[in-house]
Amino acid sequence: MPDASPLFEFAGVGVRGDGRWRLRGVDAVVPDRGITALVGPSGSGKSTMLRCCNRLEVPDEGSVRFRGAEVATTDVLALRRRVGMVFQRPTPFPGTGLDNLRVADPTMTSDAGEQVLARVGLAADFLARDAMSLSGGEAQRLCLARSLTAQPEVLLMDEVTSSLDASSRNALEDLARMLCDDGVPLLWVTHDFAQVTRVATTVLVVIDGRVAHAGPLEQLGVGAPTDVLDFLREASGAE
Amino acid sequence: MPSDIGWGGLLASLVLVGVAVVLSIVRRIGVERSIVWASARALVQLLLVGVALDLVLDASHSLWWAWAWVVAMLVFAADTVRRRAREVPGAFGLSLAAFGAAAVVTLGVLFGLGVFPLEARALIPVAGMMVGNSMTSTVLAGRRIVDELRDKRDEVEARLALGLPSSEAARPYLRGALRTALIPQIETTKSVGLVFLPGAMTGLILAGVDPFDAVRVQAAVMYLVLGSAATTVTVVALGAQRALFTRDHRLVVPTRVSDP
Numbered sequence: 001m002p003d004a005s006p007l008f009e010f011a012g013v014g015v016r017g018d019g020r021w022r023l024r025g026v027d028a029v030v031p032d033r034g035i036t037a038l039v040g041p042s043g044s045g046k047s048t049m050l051r052c053c054n055r056l057e058v059p060d061e062g063s064v065r066f067r068g069a070e071v072a073t074t075d076v077l078a079l080r081r082r083v084g085m086v087f088q089r090p091t092p093f094p095g096t097g098l099d100n101l102r103v104a105d106p107t108m109t110s111d112a113g114e115q116v117l118a119r120v121g122l123a124a125d126f127l128a129r130d131a132m133s134l135s136g137g138e139a140q141r142l143c144l145a146r147s148l149t150a151q152p153e154v155l156l157m158d159e160v161t162s163s164l165d166a167s168s169r170n171a172l173e174d175l176a177r178m179l180c181d182d183g184v185p186l187l188w189v190t191h192d193f194a195q196v197t198r199v200a201t202t203v204l205v206v207i208d209g210r211v212a213h214a215g216p217l218e219q220l221g222v223g224a225p226t227d228v229l230d231f232l233r234e235a236s237g238a239e
Numbered sequence: 240m241p242s243d244i245g246w247g248g249l250l251a252s253l254v255l256v257g258v259a260v261v262l263s264i265v266r267r268i269g270v271e272r273s274i275v276w277a278s279a280r281a282l283v284q285l286l287l288v289g290v291a292l293d294l295v296l297d298a299s300h301s302l303w304w305a306w307a308w309v310v311a312m313l314v315f316a317a318d319t320v321r322r323r324a325r326e327v328p329g330a331f332g333l334s335l336a337a338f339g340a341a342a343v344v345t346l347g348v349l350f351g352l353g354v355f356p357l358e359a360r361a362l363i364p365v366a367g368m369m370v371g372n373s374m375t376s377t378v379l380a381g382r383r384i385v386d387e388l389r390d391k392r393d394e395v396e397a398r399l400a401l402g403l404p405s406s407e408a409a410r411p412y413l414r415g416a417l418r419t420a421l422i423p424q425i426e427t428t429k430s431v432g433l434v435f436l437p438g439a440m441t442g443l444i445l446a447g448v449d450p451f452d453a454v455r456v457q458a459a460v461m462y463l464v465l466g467s468a469a470t471t472v473t474v475v476a477l478g479a480q481r482a483l484f485t486r487d488h489r490l491v492v493p494t495r496v497s498d499p
Contacts, residue, residue, distance in 0.1 A: 056396055056489060076487045081402035091397040094411070104401045143397070150401055 005068035007032040007154060007185055008053055010211070012062035015048050021209055022048045026062065028211040034201030035176060035186045037217075039193065041231060045209040046189045047088075050156050053187065054083040067153075084152030088159040090139035092131035097122075097142055100131050104149035120145045120175055137168025144175065155179065157188040161195065173199050193235040207231060253278070296359050305359035309346075309366040313338045316370045320377050326493055327381035327475075328482040334377050337474035338370055341467040345369050348466070354459050365463065368439065372424070372464040373471040380420035380472035384479045387412040389492045396490060405484035413476045424468045428461055437461070 006029045013026040023045045030036045038046040051057040052064050055076050064071040071079065093100050101108050101116060108116075114124040120141040126134075131142060140160060147155060157176070161169040176186055176199055190196060196203060196217070203220050205213040205228050213221070213228040221232050244252075256278045263271040295304045313335060320334035327333065346366060348354070355361040388395055391412055398408035431437055440457035444450055483492050 054400055055487060056399065058487070058489070077402045077404060079402075080400055085397075085400040087393055087397055087400075089393055091393045093394060093398075103398065103403070146397075146401065 005032070005065070006030055007036075007067065008187065009065040009068075010049070010052075010062065011065070013049075013052065013059045013064060014061040015045070015052065015057060016060045017048075023052075023059070023209045026209070026211050028204055028214060030187055030204070031185075031202055032067070033185055035180055035188055035199050036202040036204060037196045037200035038187065038189045038204050038206055039191065039196055039235070040206035040212075042191065044206045046206045047158050049206065049211075050085075050158055050187060050189050053156055054080050054085055056085075081150045082153045083156060084147035084150060084154070085156040085158065086140070086144050086147055086160045088162055090134075090136055090143055090163070092134060092139045092142055094132055095130075096127065097129050097131055097145075098127040100142055100146050101127075101149045104146050108149060116145045116149055117142075119148060121171060135168075137164050137171065140164060140168065140172060141175070144172070148179075153184070155184055155186045157186055157190075159189050159191065161190075161192070169195075191235075193232075205231065292363065295363065298358075300359070302357070302359055302362070305362045308359075308363055309342065312366060312370050313342065316374050319374060320381065323378045324381040324385075326385045327479060328493060329478070330381060333381070333475055333478040333482070334471070336478060337377055337471040338373070340474045341369060341373055341470040342366065344470050345463050345467045349459065349463060365460070368460055369463055369467040373467040376420045376424055376468040377471045377475055379423075380416055380475045381479060383416035383419050384413060384476060385483070385492060387416050388483055388490065392490060392492060399488055399490065405488040405490070406480065408488070408490075409480050409484065413480060417472050417476055420472045421468060424465055428465055431457075431461060 008028075008030040010026045010028040013023055014021055015023040026045075026049065028049075038049060040046050048057055052059055053066065053071070055071055058072065066074065066079065066083065093103055097117065098108070098110065098113050101113050105112075110127060113127050117124060117126055122138065122141050122145065126138070126142065131139065134142060140163075144155075144160075155176075161172050164172065173195065176188070180186055188199065200217050203213075203215065203217055204211050205224070207227055213224040215222065221229060224232070256274060259274050260271045263269065263274060291308075294300065295308055316338055317331050317335035321331040324330045324334075346362070346369070349365060350357040350362070355365060388409065395408050395412065399405065437457055437460070439460045440453045443453035443456060448456075484490055
């Protein structure tokens with residue numbers, strides 16, 4: 001039986017910016033299941049790859065496919081509702097929790113809002129709370145709930161726990177696993193190697209704007225080139 | 240007439256420049272050269288404008304000369320906005336369009352409805368006040384929009400990532416920027432007559448016009464200024480939004496430009 005289309009497929013992707021190639025010759029496949037971690041040194045192009053998946057960035061060369069369809073020719077607004085994204089810094093919008101959810105779905109009722117909040121572990125009273133006064137962890141959960149309101153098929157996570165304390169980070173990781181179990185695959189950019197070992201099922205290592213190594217977590221580093229092994233040694237030693 | 244200031248009177252008024260220079264020297268402020276240069280430059284510019292106006296306002300000349308003057312003012316104002324709001328992409332074309340739209344709206348109303356007679360003597364000063372007063376709002380709106388979208392980039396992109404079109408994603412930030420740009424004009428309009436006497440009215444009274452006539456002219460001018468400021472900042476907002484987002488709803492805000 002032939003394999004179903006991968007979640008995302010990068011073919012010869014190059015992105016220019018600030019007078020240099022931020023990505024160049026990226027060929028990669030993101031499987032349509034589990035949590036795929038994008039790891040690599042700062043400035044290696046991880047977030048740029050992620051942003052190509054929902055067209056917040058557009059490749060200067062090559063192509064990105066989402067479940068077999070060209071991202072470049074897919075209706076961008078529909079694509080972004082299918083491909084949700086949570087950002088590095090929590091980005092609550094002014095207003096209440098319910099106001100935030102209604103940005104994604106203007107018809108959202110309080111009852112439906114409560115259900116979405118419950119999914120991310122927030123109590124119903126957060127619907128009426130001022131979103132701008134929430135703690136970092138609470139705000140990030142609200143942002144996740146807001147993304148889930150659009151009922152995405154996949155979630156892009158861009159270093160979503162980097163500004164959170166350990167308990168908030170653990171809570172978000174638990175949520176990610178639950179979403180994954182519910183059938184929502186995740187593509188997760190992180191620089192936290194311990195997090196990779198906790199949450200990832202597949203790992204893509206991005207170095208100097210290219211995917212230098214890819215494979216299941218259990219085979220991480222097997223047959224990898226020297227620069228990847230050096231990065232993995234340094235990253236795991238830094239934990 | 241009270242307005243008749245001869246060359247002697249003009250020279251006498253230069254005493255006030257002398258006062259500023261002496262204060263700068265005595266208090267070691269160090270701006271005496273700038274004061275002298277600015278005063279001399281202003282006098283020369285005004286004299287040149289006076290000569291040109293004398294020619295254009297001559298009733299025997301075609302009104303087209305006055306319109307040409309208005310167009311030159313619009314172009315000069317757009318260039319000023321370009322220099323003062325360098326971070327706004329395409330600021331010259333954008334502000335030229337904004338001033339053009341404001342000119343059509345305000346001059347159309349004032350002359351179309353017969354508030355002022357359509358003659359060079361009215362057209363040039365009215366257009367001048369319209370452009371001069373809305374220039375600050377235009378610069379403020381343009382800079383503020385770019386700053387807002389740059390500073391709140393994460394929020395804007397979070398809205399885009401939810402599948403919102405760029406017009407909706409930008410709306411809260413544009414609204415804030417436009418409010419900031421228009422509030423000074425609204426405050427000025429509210430306090431006129433109470434806190435200060437505006438220039439047009441003061442000039443008319445000094446020129447010997449009946450105060451109630453001056454007030455009517457001033458009121459029309461205030462509404463002109465308010466209408467033109469609202470029109471220009473709206474056009475700037477629409478144009479900036481088009482320039483700062485791609486057609487496929489991506490934010491492409493330029494990097495910060497340091498002040499000159």
